[in-house]
Amino acid sequence: xxxxxxxxxxxxxxxxxLLHRVGAVLGSAQDEVARRHGLGIRGYVVLRTIAQSEGSxxxxxxxxxxxxxxxxxxxxxxxxEAGLILRRPAPGDRRARVCEATAEGREVAxxxxxxxxxxxxxxxxxxxxxxxxxxxxxxxxxxxxxFADTAPISGSxx
Amino acid sequence: xxxxxxxxxxxxxxxxxLLHRVGAVLGSAQDEVARRHGLGIRGYVVLRTIAQSEGSxxxxxxxxxxxxxxxxxxxxxxxxEAGLILRRPAPGDRRARVCEATAEGREVAxxxxxxxxxxxxxxxxxxxxxxxxxxxxxxxxxxxxxFADTAPISGSxx
DNA sequence: TATTGTTATACTCTATAACTATA
DNA sequence: TATAGTTATAGAGTATAACAATA
Numbered sequence: 001x002x003x004x005x006x007x008x009x010x011x012x013x014x015x016x017x018l019l020h021r022v023g024a025v026l027g028s029a030q031d032e033v034a035r036r037h038g039l040g041i042r043g044y045v046v047l048r049t050i051a052q053s054e055g056s057x058x059x060x061x062x063x064x065x066x067x068x069x070x071x072x073x074x075x076x077x078x079x080x081e082a083g084l085i086l087r088r089p090a091p092g093d094r095r096a097r098v099c100e101a102t103a104e105g106r107e108v109a110x111x112x113x114x115x116x117x118x119x120x121x122x123x124x125x126x127x128x129x130x131x132x133x134x135x136x137x138x139x140x141x142x143x144x145x146x147f148a149d150t151a152p153i154s155g156s157x158x
Numbered sequence: 159x160x161x162x163x164x165x166x167x168x169x170x171x172x173x174x175x176l177l178h179r180v181g182a183v184l185g186s187a188q189d190e191v192a193r194r195h196g197l198g199i200r201g202y203v204v205l206r207t208i209a210q211s212e213g214s215x216x217x218x219x220x221x222x223x224x225x226x227x228x229x230x231x232x233x234x235x236x237x238x239e240a241g242l243i244l245r246r247p248a249p250g251d252r253r254a255r256v257c258e259a260t261a262e263g264r265e266v267a268x269x270x271x272x273x274x275x276x277x278x279x280x281x282x283x284x285x286x287x288x289x290x291x292x293x294x295x296x297x298x299x300x301x302x303x304x305f306a307d308t309a310p311i312s313g314s315x316x
Numbered sequence: 317t318a319t320t321g322t323t324a325t326a327c328t329c330t331a332t333a334a335c336t337a338t339a
Numbered sequence: 340t341a342t343a344g345t346t347a348t349a350g351a352g353t354a355t356a357a358c359a360a361t362a
Contacts, residue, residue, distance in 0.1 A: 005298075005302040005303065005306075006298055006301065006302030006306075009222065009302065010206065010207045010210045010211065010222070011203065011206075011207070011223075012298055012301075012302070013294060013298075015184065015278060015282075015290070015293065015294055015297075016181065016184045016185050016188050016199075016274075016278065016316075017203060017316060018294060018297035018298060018301055019177055019180055019181035019184065019185070019297065020181050020185060020316040021224055021301050021305070021316070022177055022297050022300050022301050022305060023174065023177035023178050023181050024224065024311045024316075025224075025300075025301075025305040025308045025311065026173065026174045026177065026305075027174050027177070027178060028311050030174055041174075045169065045175060048168065048169075049168045049169070052168045053168065064167065064168070065169075066179055066182060066183075116174075120173060120174065123304060123305070124173075124300070124304075125304070126303055126304050127296075127299065127300065127303075127304075131296055131299070132173070134292065134296065135173065135293070135296040135297070136171060136173055136176060138285075138289055138292060138293045138296070139173070139176035139177065139180050139293070140163075140164055140170055140171075140176060141285065141289070142180050142183075142282070142285065143164065143170075143176055143179050143180050143183075144163040144164030144167065144170070145163065145284055145285075146281060146282075146283070146284050146285075147179070147180060147183040147184075147281070148163075148164075150183045153182045153183065153186050158174075158175060158178040158179070158182075
């Protein structure tokens with residue numbers, strides 16, 4: 001890419017547009033992979049989080065991922081129906097339920113993760129690894145800094 | 159923010175999740191501003207592009223912004239109904255129509271743009287300007303590099 | 317009285333395809 | 340036969356509020 005590529009585009013300097021445009025291309029490619037594993041990208045994110053965490057409640061899960069509880073209920077319903085997760089009453093608070101991945105759920109999450117990472121590598125093949133890491137570092141700085149305490153946003157594509 | 163903030167989060171290293179999370183927080187704040195001007199964030203993006211360009215056809219507009227034609231038709235219908243744009247037959251190709259902003263459309267686009275930029279500055283107050291510029295540069299490298307020729311994606315939040 | 321989670325409703329958005337008009 | 344744009348329809352996703360159970 002030429003260093004000035006895209007500079008004539010009306011939103012070439014607009015952070016929000018760039019985030020959504022790059023996220024849309026990467027996200028739709030990864031969503032396609034997730035669908036081949038019987039999940040959407042959102043189902044994948046939720047399942048993988050559950051598989052990697054130790055029995056967190058639904059509200060805690062929603063806070064971590066920026067999803068509100070009604071959206072999360074629908075996603076968990078599908079994952080549970082597919083036998084990928086279980087919901088158990090939380091020990092110590094009978095209002096809450098904690099989610100656990102089943103053995104099959106962990107297997108699906110792991111296989112999907114491998115393919116989804118490969119998809120990212122393929123799409124980012126032209127970018128220097130150092131730039132990719134820097135991009136992640138800068139985004140993390142926002143996501144876990146000033147943006148960390150934002151209320152859940154459902155229409156967030158994930 | 160501590161340098162290791164968020165590193166225990168299951169998706170702290172996932173580029174796609176970070177893009178969507180940061181985009182959701184920034185995007186929903188800017189969408190709220192756009193709504194106060196009678197637009198959504200997508201209507202704002204389309205209107206501003208039209209206001210800054212010289213009579214481009216609808217398909218060209220869609221290609222620039224990554225929107226497909228059916229989505230764009232609906233957005234343009236609302237902008238035209240609100241008196242912010244006009245659609246004229248394209249000179250030289252009577253199938254096509256070119257879009258132009260009205261005086262009111264340019265005024266609304268300009269005022270909304272000011273407030274939307276201020277919103278970004280407020281949310282990014284903690285980030286060094288150099289880092290913000292680097293973030294935009296890296297995203298642009300993808301958006302106008304390997305991602306440039308991706309087909310329109312409607313479910314892209316913008 | 318507040319919190320966890322579910323359900324119901326209406327609303328918006330999207331995808332697909334069919335369609336008109338023109339090239 | 341291909342392209343620019345519109346319309347129709349069905350499906351998915353979302354937001355809001357109300358609700359049950361528990362704290």
